[in-house]
Amino acid sequence: MLIGFSVGNYKSFKETVTLSMVASSITEDDRELDENNVFEINHRLKLLKSAAIYGANASGKSNLVAAVNFMKWFVLNSSKETQVSEAIDIKAFRLSTETEKEPSFFEIVFLLEGKNFRYGFEINSEQVVAEWLFQSDEDSETMLFERDFDSFILDDFPEGQGISDKTRNNALFLSVVAQFNGKLSGKILLWFSKTLQLISGLQDRQYRKETLESFENDRHRHDIIEFIKKLDLGIADIQITNQPVFIISNNTALYGNSYGSLYPISESKPAVKTVHRKYDADGKQTAIEIFDIEKHESEGTNKLFALAGLLLDTLRTGKILFIDELDARLHPLITRELICLFNSNETNPHNAQLIFTTHDTNLLSSKTFRRDQIWFTEKDNKGATDLYSLVEYKVGKNASFEHDYIIGKYGAIPFVGNFKELLGELYA
Template structure:
């Protein structure tokens, strides 16, 4: 389970933002929201099942997902995917002279098998400046390891003595420890690899392939099909067919040189998705079915929902964390709402999976769908840095119209558009 994620510049709290899935101490308008939308870890900790992040274009919503994606990749791969001379892929904040040369700060708090961990690091493009890992075995937080440049202090429980000398300046000690079979490090990276997924719905290729593989392997096939059917996409069945990769099977718009390169270097089979539609006669009687090619004959929205279906079902069934950027792109608001409701329900989400998404869809800003602590906003301040804050920080009633108030600018995080009346000179 994800608890919190923080990102910023060199421990400067005015330059840091923290996103939290910890339920605030508030009472929602409808008691069902409290019963369904949150779940209890212990007497002191309750977590949210879903959260939505709103903000104007270029306000930093996607940057939050990008930062978490980089942190996840660097934790998993820094010991094996980088060389000693390589730069670290830090994206520095360039709009402040105070922070432009300072390390970037990343920290994540999470639960694995009921135990809380807090892990983080600071890094420049040249080196890891600091790194730390704490856990809470009982009540008080205890240190598993702590790093200051090349000096790494390790507790006996972490069982990683001797690995300090094997850790490069541009690699994380946690990542190196996992490579050398340190059990706690392996457990954390396994959680990141297999239990946390980040996807951008502007690019369907990666997770669409996951949905296809599930259908081919009969993994979650029935649940995926039922989800697609209940979302009313207009087809009655889905089939996946495999064929040998030939010049004719590749997209027609590809240049011949690229086709030849693919045929030369790629081995295996090509998967195509077909949707089955019912065909009726003039009297409205069903007479047959028609096969459509998903890529060529279905809408962009249908292709997106198909691609999302596999990750959604997998996340719900296996109590994972799914983070979706541009959640509302190319799908109907009612489908977006239906997906959120799948997570905000004890019936369809009994394993307490978590959904976090970035969106512009104000139809979801509804006090019957979300508690106030499930709604977050990003806004650029006057210095170009992102502020991140929750609706729970505002003194508003639970029955307020969240959508109307947001559009009117009460919570900020909207574009302030200037007067466009004289934008074009028609008399020049």
């Protein structure tokens, strides 16, 4: 489970943003909302099942997701993908002379096998500046290891003994220990790899592979088809067939012409077909029609199919899913239903978590979210992103979250210039 994530520049607190999935102690009128949107870890800790992040274009929403994605990639690959003296692909904040040369800070707090861990690091393009791993219980926090450049403290991390000198200055110690079969470090890397998932709602077709793989399991195949059918897309069934892949050759010596010829290769490509019912003038079904999903179905339908396997697997296994631009190409009611799958004890019994960025203000409702589930990003006067929650505002009992956001009460909206003046100048 995800408890929180921080990114920025540690030495300049103003440049550090933190997303927390810890449920606040706010009082909600709708107790059913509390029951479905929050789950209890222990008597001191309750977590949220979902969080929505709003903000103007270029306010930093996607950068937050990108930061989590980079942290995941670096944890999983720094010990094997980078070479000695190879630069770390980190982008410093370039709009501040105070921080442009300072290291970037990443920290994540999560639950693994019922234990609370806090792991983080500071890096620049040349090296790992600092790294740390702490474990905590209800009463105290214990340092497992701490790193300051090439200096290590490993008092409570026996699996790391003798490995610090094998750690390059541009690689994470945790990743190296896992490479040497460290038990705890291996579990943490597995958590990053399997439990923490990040996807783009704009480039969704690349995730179709997960849905196609799910079709190999009869139960999962049934769940995906039922999921698609319940979204009122007019689809009665889905069929997957394997089609041969052809390549074009312009070898005139071989084929005797210069127009090119098609010939199959050994690989095959799965073809997704959707089944639609066909009716006569009286509304009686007379036959079925088979459509190619890529050629004949809408962009929204293709997105829902591509994400279906991942969404259902996340719910089935209690994973964490970040989605940038969840609502892109989706009807607001469908987006709301996807969120409600997570905000439900019935459809989310394993407490999977969904964190997403969106511009869909229809979702800003006290009937869908608690105030601590709604987050905003806004650029300050220096161009840095500020991330804050609606829980920081005093909101009236019957207030409309959507209306108040649109009129700018919570900030995080674009301030558009006067286009009439611009057009007047253009046509003068």
